[in-house]
Amino acid sequence: MPIRLAVHVGPHKTGSTSLQRAVVAHRDQLAKAGVWYPRSVPAAEFPDQHADVATLLVRAGPEAVLDWVLAARAEAERRSCDTLFLSSENFRGPMIRRALVAMLRRYRRVTGNDTRMLYVLRRPAELARSLVLARLDGELGFFFREQYDLRTWAADFLHQQRSEVRFFSRHGARFLSLEETRPEGLAAAVLRLATDRDLAFVETGRENVTSTRLAGPPAAMQAYGLRVMQKIVRGSPIVGTSAAQVVSSHATSQADGYPELLAAFESAVRAAIAAGFSAASRESIWHYRWRLVQRHLAEIRRVW
Numbered sequence: 001m002p003i004r005l006a007v008h009v010g011p012h013k014t015g016s017t018s019l020q021r022a023v024v025a026h027r028d029q030l031a032k033a034g035v036w037y038p039r040s041v042p043a044a045e046f047p048d049q050h051a052d053v054a055t056l057l058v059r060a061g062p063e064a065v066l067d068w069v070l071a072a073r074a075e076a077e078r079r080s081c082d083t084l085f086l087s088s089e090n091f092r093g094p095m096i097r098r099a100l101v102a103m104l105r106r107y108r109r110v111t112g113n114d115t116r117m118l119y120v121l122r123r124p125a126e127l128a129r130s131l132v133l134a135r136l137d138g139e140l141g142f143f144f145r146e147q148y149d150l151r152t153w154a155a156d157f158l159h160q161q162r163s164e165v166r167f168f169s170r171h172g173a174r175f176l177s178l179e180e181t182r183p184e185g186l187a188a189a190v191l192r193l194a195t196d197r198d199l200a201f202v203e204t205g206r207e208n209v210t211s212t213r214l215a216g217p218p219a220a221m222q223a224y225g226l227r228v229m230q231k232i233v234r235g236s237p238i239v240g241t242s243a244a245q246v247v248s249s250h251a252t253s254q255a256d257g258y259p260e261l262l263a264a265f266e267s268a269v270r271a272a273i274a275a276g277f278s279a280a281s282r283e284s285i286w287h288y289r290w291r292l293v294q295r296h297l298a299e300i301r302r303v304w
Helices: 016-025 027-032 051-060 062-078 097-111 124-134 150-170 183-195 209-214 218-224 226-231 241-248 258-282 285-303
Strands: 004-008 083-087 115-121 174-177
Touching (some): 051 062, 062 083, 083 183, 097 150
8 A cells, every 4th residue: 555654844943843732632533534643663752753763863774764664654554544644853953854865765665655855934034033032941052152142143044044945945845834824724734745635624723832931920031041141142231130130030921121121132132133144145155164164163172
């Protein structure tokens, strides 16, 4: 029985978590409609999506993942499904995507069946802003080095994003625009790309983890990153120590100055991203790569 392997690769901050929750919630209905969404590898950290399968691609190689995929395919065949659907933002990682393409090629050779990759596009500036807000969880990550320049990060991000889209386009991925898709219809739209069928019964929830956290009381926002906002845009301190202490001392989101504080931070982030994108648009890909090499060499010298 021909069974297409369709892999949704994200990227992050394009509704992937909501999509995965919707598919899990409708797993039995989807199976009856011909789409099998398997649980991840045994003892997976994220059993209801396939990040651990993506990790296995790097650690064990395409052949090991192909064995797991073929076992999932056998289950799809037992259920009389014609589509095996996988989803994880980790499939699009620079160390993983070539291994993914190699695994899909082997699947086609072994089974004689079709494969598809599915990619959700989002406007780069909004995608970058959303990533910054998501990474304000605690004080972890490279954003919180004292002198990190968000403008440089934005320039790097734009180059990498364009390179990523070119890669998936070159390998025949199908693209969906997030801005042109109704939020509640996102999962059905991705599944339509995977199956060429209308599966409108799979409604996507309206959850947004980042925006929910940002809407919390100032005490929670303090833990979310107010103490370190001034580190993000070099030369543009958003939150001073005294302001952060004042905000954290209140228990409601209506604390004096809190909405203005958050609005000023968002405005500065948007401005820094726009400046980084403008710089990236003026430099060639070779100049960007050379600049990246120089930065890496400087970091190595600093560490050693």
